[in-house]
Amino acid sequence: RAFEFGPRACIGQTLAMTELKAALVMTVRAFEIRSAYEEWDALVPGREGEARMVNGIRAYQAEKGGGGAHPADVFPRRIVVGGHEVAKVE
Incomplete structure (x- = not known):
């Protein structure tokens, strides 16, 4: 337990x-x-051409069991640090 509650609560x-x-x-x-x-x-x-669209805008989220919204299919992204690509996640 990182921080306690009550009389022994962490003051910091x-x-x-x-x-x-x-x-x-x-x-x-x-x-x-x-x-x-x-x-x-x-x-x-x-x-090709099968992107999920809602009112002409690509739909990125989906909700199904487990609580909360999550990316539809996956969230493909490129991560760049200081102008150099460090990760491509599919």
Whole structure:
């Protein structure tokens, strides 16, 4: 248990959480995440022109069991750090 509640509560919890959030922001801002749906559609056979559309806009989310929305099919993306591509996730 990272932080207790009640009389034994950690007095540094607020500071620790603020520091963690700041560190996360400083790390994540170095990354650029780009969607790669066009590449994904070209790679998956039989999917040409089959993109799910709602009111003329591509639908990216789907909801089904498990609670909460998630990307329809997958979320293809390219991750770039400092102008250099580090990951292509399909």
